[in-house]
Amino acid sequence: MVQSVSGGTGSDQPANSSKAKPRVLPSRRRARRAWLTLGIVVVAIGVLLYKGLGNSLVYFRTASEAVQDRAQLGNRTFRLEGVVVPGSVHATGTGVDFSVESSNVFVQVHDTANPPQLFQPNIPVVLVGHFQGNIFLSNQIMVKHSANYVAAHPDRVATVNGKKL
Amino acid sequence: MWRDALLVAGKDLRIELRSRITINQILPFAFIVLIVFAFALDTSPDTLKEVAPGLFWLAVLFSSILGVDRAVAIERNDSAGEGLLVYGVDPGGIFLGKAASVFVQLFLLEIVLILGMVVLYGPKIGGWLLIVLSAVFATLGISAAGVLYSQLASGSKAKQTLLPLLLVPVASPVLLAATKSWQDAFAGTSSLGDPWLRLLIVFAVVYLALGSVFYSSILEG
Amino acid sequence: MNGYVEAGYLAVLGGLGGYSALLLGKSKKLKKSLLPVKTKNDRDESRPL
Amino acid sequence: MESKRYKRVRRAAGIASLLSVAVTVILGLWVTPPDVVQGQLVRLIYVHPPVAWVAYLAYGVTSIASILYLWKRTRNLRWDLLAVSSAEVGVIFTGLTLITGSIWGRPAWGVWWTWDARLTTTALLFVLYLGYLALRRVPADSHQRAVRSAIAGLIAFIDVPIVHQSVVWWRTLHQGATVLNPSLSPKIHGEMATTLLIGFISFTFVYIWMLMQRYQIADLEQRVLDVELEQLIKERRNEPGVGSSQIESTEDVDNADQPSKV
Numbered sequence: 248m249v250q251s252v253s254g255g256t257g258s259d260q261p262a263n264s265s266k267a268k269p270r271v272l273p274s275r276r277r278a279r280r281a282w283l284t285l286g287i288v289v290v291a292i293g294v295l296l297y298k299g300l301g302n303s304l305v306y307f308r309t310a311s312e313a314v315q316d317r318a319q320l321g322n323r324t325f326r327l328e329g330v331v332v333p334g335s336v337h338a339t340g341t342g343v344d345f346s347v348e349s350s351n352v353f354v355q356v357h358d359t360a361n362p363p364q365l366f367q368p369n370i371p372v373v374l375v376g377h378f379q380g381n382i383f384l385s386n387q388i389m390v391k392h393s394a395n396y397v398a399a400h401p402d403r404v405a406t407v408n409g410k411k412l
Numbered sequence: 413m414w415r416d417a418l419l420v421a422g423k424d425l426r427i428e429l430r431s432r433i434t435i436n437q438i439l440p441f442a443f444i445v446l447i448v449f450a451f452a453l454d455t456s457p458d459t460l461k462e463v464a465p466g467l468f469w470l471a472v473l474f475s476s477i478l479g480v481d482r483a484v485a486i487e488r489n490d491s492a493g494e495g496l497l498v499y500g501v502d503p504g505g506i507f508l509g510k511a512a513s514v515f516v517q518l519f520l521l522e523i524v525l526i527l528g529m530v531v532l533y534g535p536k537i538g539g540w541l542l543i544v545l546s547a548v549f550a551t552l553g554i555s556a557a558g559v560l561y562s563q564l565a566s567g568s569k570a571k572q573t574l575l576p577l578l579l580v581p582v583a584s585p586v587l588l589a590a591t592k593s594w595q596d597a598f599a600g601t602s603s604l605g606d607p608w609l610r611l612l613i614v615f616a617v618v619y620l621a622l623g624s625v626f627y628s629s630i631l632e633g
Numbered sequence: 634m635n636g637y638v639e640a641g642y643l644a645v646l647g648g649l650g651g652y653s654a655l656l657l658g659k660s661k662k663l664k665k666s667l668l669p670v671k672t673k674n675d676r677d678e679s680r681p682l
Numbered sequence: 683m684e685s686k687r688y689k690r691v692r693r694a695a696g697i698a699s700l701l702s703v704a705v706t707v708i709l710g711l712w713v714t715p716p717d718v719v720q721g722q723l724v725r726l727i728y729v730h731p732p733v734a735w736v737a738y739l740a741y742g743v744t745s746i747a748s749i750l751y752l753w754k755r756t757r758n759l760r761w762d763l764l765a766v767s768s769a770e771v772g773v774i775f776t777g778l779t780l781i782t783g784s785i786w787g788r789p790a791w792g793v794w795w796t797w798d799a800r801l802t803t804t805a806l807l808f809v810l811y812l813g814y815l816a817l818r819r820v821p822a823d824s825h826q827r828a829v830r831s832a833i834a835g836l837i838a839f840i841d842v843p844i845v846h847q848s849v850v851w852w853r854t855l856h857q858g859a860t861v862l863n864p865s866l867s868p869k870i871h872g873e874m875a876t877t878l879l880i881g882f883i884s885f886t887f888v889y890i891w892m893l894m895q896r897y898q899i900a901d902l903e904q905r906v907l908d909v910e911l912e913q914l915i916k917e918r919r920n921e922p923g924v925g926s927s928q929i930e931s932t933e934d935v936d937n938a939d940q941p942s943k944v
Contacts, residue, residue, distance in 0.1 A: 287617065362792070387792070388792055390790060398715040564833065581809040584806060630829065630833065638722055641785040644782055666906055
């Protein structure tokens, strides 16, 4: 992958000839070095992929984590994730009141924005807002639907044909 | 390669020391960026404190564009670059040397800039070890990617616009990681096991390695 | 259906269709620009080799 | 202009893509059932993931072609033309991925855009390859340009696996992969799965056709340059009888070795 430089044709020269002469690496050594370096790159990327980040890119905190870090969060704005608890949803004039749950930790939510059309009980949501006391004041609801797709009228599906790609 | 790198870095830094072209341009530029951010956000001082790390690294990234451009431009006069190759200087060494020289300049810039940030934005700063280490690796990553891309874009008339277009996306993971790591450090909640610091190290290693492998191809082409 | 679905399909079909049209137009133009060379006056002269 | 085989394959790909896209649209919009949660919105799954897949595929082809150019033993300017053709098609498909995703996100999530890992890395991918295409416009001799853009293309490709794995590594608003998920068990069945599969195939056909069409344009552009150069040389000579060089060039156009590598 590494080409010798233009004019660097002296591949027959030893790598460390006297200082006065141009020091040109033999092309084979050069190629080996290139592969070695690319190997480092691959390993580095591999480390990144496997070990590296885990959950460090915190797009949201789950309800249970948020309750745990309650003191540290103060009234900072962050994203909170949880499943909408069935039976807790009450529409208010401007938005909606409900509770979210994760790992059996419940958080009371007061929302002041219109919920999206997929908002419904038992669906996971991500809320943008902050704590005030023990109530989470949200000004945006985002629905985090799953990657599962199920036909609304299963009887219409003639054959189950779950092909893999 | 390493000896060549030292030679090239020394040469570039000596040129800079005598001409002071970069420092005369970059330092005022970086400060202007900081001040403009402060203007834009001055209605909410709390916001300014919170986003200070991001603004700092944005200022560094913008300034680095000027720096790497200069680092490559040095060799264009009197075909100095070809001269280096004819002398048998290792292309990987040229790359590492230039990256090192840009690194030194940017790092000095950051030291001055962080004082400016404290004065202008007034964030609470803690966790100095993490701050310094992430600054080192972030700057290494930005310098390496910058020199590589500056050489890629060289020879083009539209270089002034092309270089940011190429460099900013490639360097943006570094920018993101540096910002997050500084936020952790400022919040005082972090140790040296910070995942963002690890990410910065990985990026620095990857860009340095890619650069030293590919630089000869670019020079040759 | 609800506007969004239609918009999505239209965006894909429009985008791909537009790009295809662009490609077809470009290759037509290029082919044309190569043709006159072929039919120039010295077409009938003895070919080399 | 081009070999008969190339033309035939391209035409076949064109017809296949027209037909299969039509089938996808019909199945997707009318035949398949609505989803339990998403209702009618689920129909966007038959276009959005396939379009994104083609973007990955296109950048993969660009990377392979770039490697083949950089490797001296396989160095040939045709790889460079293939790389840029595929990258351009990839940028189109990435753009469409962003647009359809945004259109789907508004009703399903409630927002047009959010800075989660998947969306951010995809936007980054778009900009990286826009940069690649911009780099190609830098005036340079063809070899120099090929080397430079091959390197830029390879570096940009690092982002592709990151985009795909982002939903696994990080918390995102975006859902995980329905088909190519870590456990490789599709979370979609019946007509819906079949239609999704047809969607993947049909947009892949579209990609093949576009790639071949774009490659031909790149090839023609190269020849126009060559012809123009030869004409200039001929005018310079300005002597009767030397014009044969021009005929040589037309001969090149007639039966130059065809891109069987595509």
